[in-house]
Amino acid sequence: EIVLTQSPGTLSLSPGERATLSCRASQSLSSSYLAWYQQKPGQAPRLLIYGAVSRATGIPDRFSGSGSGTDFTLTISRLEPEDFAVYYCQQYGSSRRGTFGQGTRVEI
Amino acid sequence: EVQLLESGGGLVQPGGSLRLSCAASGFTFSSYPMSWVRQAPGQGLEWVSVISGSGDSTYYADSVQGRFTISRDNSKNTLYLQMNSLRAEDTAVYYCAKEKPPWLRLFDYWGQGTLVTVSS
Numbered sequence: 001e002i003v004l005t006q007s008p009g010t011l012s013l014s015p016g017e018r019a020t021l022s023c024r025a026s027q028s029l030s031s032s033y034l035a036w037y038q039q040k041p042g043q044a045p046r047l048l049i050y051g052a053v054s055r056a057t058g059i060p061d062r063f064s065g066s067g068s069g070t071d072f073t074l075t076i077s078r079l080e081p082e083d084f085a086v087y088y089c090q091q092y093g094s095s096r097r098g099t100f101g102q103g104t105r106v107e108i
Numbered sequence: 109e110v111q112l113l114e115s116g117g118g119l120v121q122p123g124g125s126l127r128l129s130c131a132a133s134g135f136t137f138s139s140y141p142m143s144w145v146r147q148a149p150g151q152g153l154e155w156v157s158v159i160s161g162s163g164d165s166t167y168y169a170d171s172v173q174g175r176f177t178i179s180r181d182n183s184k185n186t187l188y189l190q191m192n193s194l195r196a197e198d199t200a201v202y203y204c205a206k207e208k209p210p211w212l213r214l215f216d217y218w219g220q221g222t223l224v225t226v227s228s
Contacts, residue, residue, distance in 0.1 A: 033211065033214075035214055037153075037215075043220075044203055044218035044219060044220055044221055045153065045203075045215075045218055046218070047208070047214075047215060047216050050208070050211070050214055056216065057216075088152065088153055090153075090213075090214075092211055092212060092213040092214040093211045093212050093213070093214065094212075095212070095213075096158065096167045096212060096213070097155055097169065097213065098143070098145075098155045098212070098213025098214070098215075099155070100152055100153040100154070100155070101152070102152045103152050103153075
C-alpha cells in the first residue's frame, strides 16, 4: 500500500506570502495520480488539484501543483485570508483505495 | 448544482448499529461510483467504502470489512452505509463523496458530513 507523507505538519505564514507544501509517496505514482484537497474548519474537503497539476473547476490560479513520481508540491503563490486551512494530498486511480496524507495546516 | 446531504449520524453504544444516508441531487446519480470517507475528531481523512454506479460492485477498507455495508437506491438518488458492530474507533464525521470519472477514488463533490459517536 502506498503511504503519503506530507511536510511540514504546520506552516505559519502571513497573507500575501507564498506557501509551498510537500507530499512524498512511498512508491512512484502511475500517471501522476495525485490530488490536493483543502479543508476549512467545520467544512468538507474541496478538490483543488488533480493529476498533480490540473486545477479543479473554479479554483483560483494562485493554486498550482507540480511534481511526478514520488515527490509532489502544492504552491499557493500569494496567500489570501481564506486560504488558511488544512491541505491533504491523496493518491488515486491505481488502486481501489484512495490513500490520503496526514495533512498540512497553513496558519496565520 | 451538485448537492450531497448526509443524515443518520448520532450517538450509539459500542456493538450497536447505525445506518447513514446520503441524498444526492444535481447529477445523474446512477452514472457515478460513490464513496464514504470518514474523519475522526482532529484527525485526517480515511476512505471507507465505494459502490459502483449500478450498485453491483462494492469494496471496503480493511478496518470496516465485514462490519459495514454500502448500498444505493438509484430510484431515490440515495446512498447508504449500514454500520454494525460499531467500535469506539469508528467515531468520526462520515462524508459521502462523488467520484470524478474516469478515475478511481478521485472525489469532486463532498457532502457536509454527519457525526457518528460510538460511546457508552
